Amino acid sequence: MENLKQELKAKIIENLNLEDFKVEDIDDNDSLFGDGLGLDSIDALELIVMLDKDYGIKISDPKKGKTIFESIQTMAQFIMDNKTK
Amino acid sequence: MAQCYINGIGSVSTQDTSNYKAFLKNHQELKENIVHVHKPNYRDYIKPASIRRMANGVKNGVVASAIALKEAAIETPEAIITGTGMGCTIDSGKFLKNIVDNNEQYLTPTAFIQSTHNTVGGQIALGLQCKAYNVTYVHNATSFETALIDALLMINDNQTTILVGGVDEIGDYSVSLHQLVGLVKEQDTMSNGILQSNSKGTIYGEGAQFFALENKKKDTAYAELVDVSIHDSIQDNEVQTRLLTFLKNHELKATDLDLVILGNNGDEEYDKHYNKLQNSIFKDTQQIYYKHLSGEYHTASSFGLWMAAQICKTQKIPEFLKLNTKKVTAIKHLLLYNQYRGENHSFTLLRSC
Amino acid sequence: MSKGVAVTGMGIISSIGNNIEENYQSLISKKQGISKIKKIQTIHKDVIKVGEINYTNKELITLLELPKTNNYSRTALLGEFAAKEAVKNANITNINKYKTGLISATSVGGMDKTEKYYYSQFEETKNRKYIASHDAGDASKKIAKSLGITDFVSTISTACSSSANAIMLGARMIKAGKIDRVIVGGSDCLSKFTINGFKTLMILSETDCKPFDENRTGLNLGEAAAFLVLESDEVVKKENKKVLAYVSGYANANDAYHQTASSENGEGATLAMQKALRVAKIKPTEIDYVNAHGTATPNNDHSESRAILNVFGAKVPDFSSTKAYTGHTLAAAAAIEAVYSILAIQHKVLFPNLNFETPIADTALVPKTEVTKKEIQHVLSNSFGFGGNCSTLIFSKT
Incomplete structure (x- = not known):
C-alpha cells in the first residue's frame, strides 16, 4: 500500500504535468481537487484512464471519480480493492 | 469610416522581440530550416495551474496578447479575434499519434481538448475573464488578415477595443509531412540566407503577434490600420x-x-x-x-x-x-x-x- | 424589424437526408439518422452510435464529377455537395455578377485522411497528395474554386459553434456593404479523431441521445454540411430574388469559464441570446421557436436550460433540439440548424425534440415533442462550443 501511494503520487505529477510539485509535497490525505493539488474535471478523466490502463479498473460514470480521487489515500484503497492487474 | 489605431503590440517570435531596441541590436538572420521561438519567461504571464496544459503556441499567444493589452492599457477588450493557419498542431499531433499507436485505446482527453483551433482565443478569454466576442480564423496564410478584416468591421460598428492576433506553432508531425513534400528547404541550401538559397520550399518558423486596436489614438499608438x-x-x-x-x-x-x-x-x-x-x-x-x-x-x-x-x-x-x-x-x-x-x-x- | 441580409438559397447533407427536401421529410416524419458506426474503420465500429451520411466518398466523388486524382477529404466532399445545392437553390447562374465571398467552417478539416495515412504516407508516395488537404482552410478553398469564387474566401473554427460565426461574419459583411453576396456555412465529417476525442471526455451516449431529458447520458456525434446563400437588399431587388428568410440577429459571447465545460448558470449563452435579440431589435416574447444547441450532455443541456430561463423568464417559447435526428455535427451544427430554422419558418412547423421523456429536475423545461403547425415570425438558434464560444443567430420571416 505504501509503495502504491508513492507510485500514484509520481504518476499524478508526471501525467498531469504538475511541474511545481514533488512526491514529498503531497500528503496521503491532501485533497487532490480544489484547494489541495487544484485538479479539475479534466484531470479526473485522465485519472480514470490511468486506473484502466495501469490497474485494469473500468469506471463508466465520471461522477464516481469524485469520491475515488478525494486523496491519495482513498485512491490507493480503491485500487487495492478493485485492481485486476 | 471610423479610425482604427494600433495602440499596443506584443510579439513572441524567433527573434528577441520582447522590446524593439533589443530586437534591433540582437536580430539574427535565420540560417536553420526549422526555427523555434525565442522563449519568454512564460511564468511571468501565465498561472501555473493554466500553464501545465498549454502547448507552445497557446503560451506564445497568451504572452503576446498580454504584452499588447498592457501597452495599450486595456484590461478587457470588447473582442478577441485570433488567426491561426494550422491551429494547435502540437496537441492535435499528440492525440493523433496516440490514436494510431495505441489502436484507439487508453486515450486521455487533455491533448484532444487543447487541440481545437480556438484554444488560444479561448485561453486568452479565460485568463482575462473576458466574455466578449471571440472568434478564430483558420484560413491558411490569410487567417490573420481575416482576423484584421473582422476587427475593422467591429471598429466600424462602434466597438472601441479589439484584441487581434496571429499565432502558429511548429508541430513535429506536421513539419515532417511538409518536409516529405518539399515545402521545407534542405538545410544545406541555407548558408547564405533565404533569398540567396536558389531552392524550392522555405524555412519554417513559428510565433505569435497580438495587436490592441482601438478607435481612439493613444500616446502609445504605432500606426493607423486603414x-x-x-x-x-x-x-x-x-x-x-x-x-x-x-x-x-x-x-x-x-x-x-x-x-x-x-x-x-x-x-x-x-x-x-x-x-x-x-x-x-x-x-x-x-x-x-x-x-x-x-x-x-x-x-x-x-x-x-x-x-x-x-x-x-x-x-x-x-x-x-x-x-x-x-x-x-x-x-x-x-x-x-x-x-x-x-x-x-x-x-x-x-x-x- | 431589421432587414438587410436575405437568405436566398440553402443546401444541406446530413444523416437524415442528402438535400433540403429529404431533410425536411425526415424532420416531419420523426425519422432520425442515428445508428451504430458502419463505414468508418475504427475499433468502435458496430458499437458507438453516430449519424453517418449514406453516401460513400466514392459516390460523392462521382456525384461531384471530380477526377480520380483528386485529394478531397470527406469534409471537402460534403461541403462542396451542400454548397452546390445552395447556389443552385438560389438560382445563381453567374456567381461573379456580384462581389461574392465564401466563409466556411470546420473543426476536423482533412483529419480523416491524415489519420488514415498517418504512417503510410512516409512509405508510399501515392497518398501524399492528402498532406495538402489536412488544413482547415483546404475544404473552403476547394468549395470556392468549384463555385468560381476567387477573392474573399475564409474559414472559421470555433469548435461546435463554428458555422454560426461563419453566418454571422457573412451577415456583418453584407450589412457593412463590404460584399454583395456570400455563401456561408460549414462542413465536418466523422473521424476517428473526433469520435475518440469525445469518448475520452466520457460524453458519448451509448444509446440514442435524449436532449433536455433528466436521464440524458451524453451526445451522439454526426457528420454534415450545410450552406446558406446570403444576399444584400440590392441584389435581391435587382434580381427579383425570392427571399427564404432574413438573418436578423446574431451574437457571439464567451463563457470564459472552462476550456470545455459550460458554466452552471449559462452566462455566455445568456449573453449571446440577449445580444442577438438586441441586434434583431426584438423582444424575447417575439421569438416563436428556439432551436436549441441541446447536445444531450449533462452539462450543456443544464447550462443551456438555465440560460433560456435567464433570457425568457416565465415565458419560454416553444423549443427543441434537433440533435437526436442528426447527432452533433460539430462545426456544421449551426449551419444545418440554420437550415432547419428557416424550414420551420417556411413550412410553419416546429420540429420535435426526439427521445424526450422526463424534464430536468431543477429547470423543468419541456421541449416540443411532436410535429406542431404554427405561424413563425422569428426563430432563435443556439450553438456553443469548446473554448467557451457561445453563438446565437435569429432568423426572421420576410
Whole structure:
C-alpha cells in the first residue's frame, strides 16, 4: 500500500504535468481537487484512464471519480480493492 | 469610416522581440530550416495551474496578447479575434499519434481538448475573464488578415477595443509531412540566407503577434490600420489589378506608397509574385522583407505587421530589412503584401499617425 | 424589424437526408439518422452510435464529377455537395455578377485522411497528395474554386459553434456593404479523431441521445454540411430574388469559464441570446421557436436550460433540439440548424425534440415533442462550443 501511494503520487505529477510539485509535497490525505493539488474535471478523466490502463479498473460514470480521487489515500484503497492487474 | 489605431503590440517570435531596441541590436538572420521561438519567461504571464496544459503556441499567444493589452492599457477588450493557419498542431499531433499507436485505446482527453483551433482565443478569454466576442480564423496564410478584416468591421460598428492576433506553432508531425513534400528547404541550401538559397520550399518558423486596436489614438499608438483585403486564388496577372483597385479605394496610387513590406520567403517557385511587383509598380518604392528573421508560417504576416508598426512609429527603416535602397523622407503610407505558394494573397494598408 | 441580409438559397447533407427536401421529410416524419458506426474503420465500429451520411466518398466523388486524382477529404466532399445545392437553390447562374465571398467552417478539416495515412504516407508516395488537404482552410478553398469564387474566401473554427460565426461574419459583411453576396456555412465529417476525442471526455451516449431529458447520458456525434446563400437588399431587388428568410440577429459571447465545460448558470449563452435579440431589435416574447444547441450532455443541456430561463423568464417559447435526428455535427451544427430554422419558418412547423421523456429536475423545461403547425415570425438558434464560444443567430420571416 505504501509503495502504491508513492507510485500514484509520481504518476499524478508526471501525467498531469504538475511541474511545481514533488512526491514529498503531497500528503496521503491532501485533497487532490480544489484547494489541495487544484485538479479539475479534466484531470479526473485522465485519472480514470490511468486506473484502466495501469490497474485494469473500468469506471463508466465520471461522477464516481469524485469520491475515488478525494486523496491519495482513498485512491490507493480503491485500487487495492478493485485492481485486476 | 471610423479610425482604427494600433495602440499596443506584443510579439513572441524567433527573434528577441520582447522590446524593439533589443530586437534591433540582437536580430539574427535565420540560417536553420526549422526555427523555434525565442522563449519568454512564460511564468511571468501565465498561472501555473493554466500553464501545465498549454502547448507552445497557446503560451506564445497568451504572452503576446498580454504584452499588447498592457501597452495599450486595456484590461478587457470588447473582442478577441485570433488567426491561426494550422491551429494547435502540437496537441492535435499528440492525440493523433496516440490514436494510431495505441489502436484507439487508453486515450486521455487533455491533448484532444487543447487541440481545437480556438484554444488560444479561448485561453486568452479565460485568463482575462473576458466574455466578449471571440472568434478564430483558420484560413491558411490569410487567417490573420481575416482576423484584421473582422476587427475593422467591429471598429466600424462602434466597438472601441479589439484584441487581434496571429499565432502558429511548429508541430513535429506536421513539419515532417511538409518536409516529405518539399515545402521545407534542405538545410544545406541555407548558408547564405533565404533569398540567396536558389531552392524550392522555405524555412519554417513559428510565433505569435497580438495587436490592441482601438478607435481612439493613444500616446502609445504605432500606426493607423486603414484597410485589409484578401484574394484567395486569383491568377498571377490579377494581383496587380486587385492591388491597384485596393489602393484606389483609398485614393492612392502605387507611387504614393512610402514603403512596401513584402512576404518573400526564398521559395524560388513562388517569390516571383513579389518580384513581379518589385520590378514594376514598386520599382521606385522602398521595399523591405522580414521572413529571413521570422521564418515562414501561416500567420508570419503578423510579424510583418509588427515590423511595419515599429517602422511607422520610429520612422526609421532598419538596413537589415531592405530589399532595395530608395530615398524615403517621411513614411506615411505602408503596404504589406503577402501570399503563400501563389494563393492567399493579402494587402494590408497602414498610415502613420 | 431589421432587414438587410436575405437568405436566398440553402443546401444541406446530413444523416437524415442528402438535400433540403429529404431533410425536411425526415424532420416531419420523426425519422432520425442515428445508428451504430458502419463505414468508418475504427475499433468502435458496430458499437458507438453516430449519424453517418449514406453516401460513400466514392459516390460523392462521382456525384461531384471530380477526377480520380483528386485529394478531397470527406469534409471537402460534403461541403462542396451542400454548397452546390445552395447556389443552385438560389438560382445563381453567374456567381461573379456580384462581389461574392465564401466563409466556411470546420473543426476536423482533412483529419480523416491524415489519420488514415498517418504512417503510410512516409512509405508510399501515392497518398501524399492528402498532406495538402489536412488544413482547415483546404475544404473552403476547394468549395470556392468549384463555385468560381476567387477573392474573399475564409474559414472559421470555433469548435461546435463554428458555422454560426461563419453566418454571422457573412451577415456583418453584407450589412457593412463590404460584399454583395456570400455563401456561408460549414462542413465536418466523422473521424476517428473526433469520435475518440469525445469518448475520452466520457460524453458519448451509448444509446440514442435524449436532449433536455433528466436521464440524458451524453451526445451522439454526426457528420454534415450545410450552406446558406446570403444576399444584400440590392441584389435581391435587382434580381427579383425570392427571399427564404432574413438573418436578423446574431451574437457571439464567451463563457470564459472552462476550456470545455459550460458554466452552471449559462452566462455566455445568456449573453449571446440577449445580444442577438438586441441586434434583431426584438423582444424575447417575439421569438416563436428556439432551436436549441441541446447536445444531450449533462452539462450543456443544464447550462443551456438555465440560460433560456435567464433570457425568457416565465415565458419560454416553444423549443427543441434537433440533435437526436442528426447527432452533433460539430462545426456544421449551426449551419444545418440554420437550415432547419428557416424550414420551420417556411413550412410553419416546429420540429420535435426526439427521445424526450422526463424534464430536468431543477429547470423543468419541456421541449416540443411532436410535429406542431404554427405561424413563425422569428426563430432563435443556439450553438456553443469548446473554448467557451457561445453563438446565437435569429432568423426572421420576410
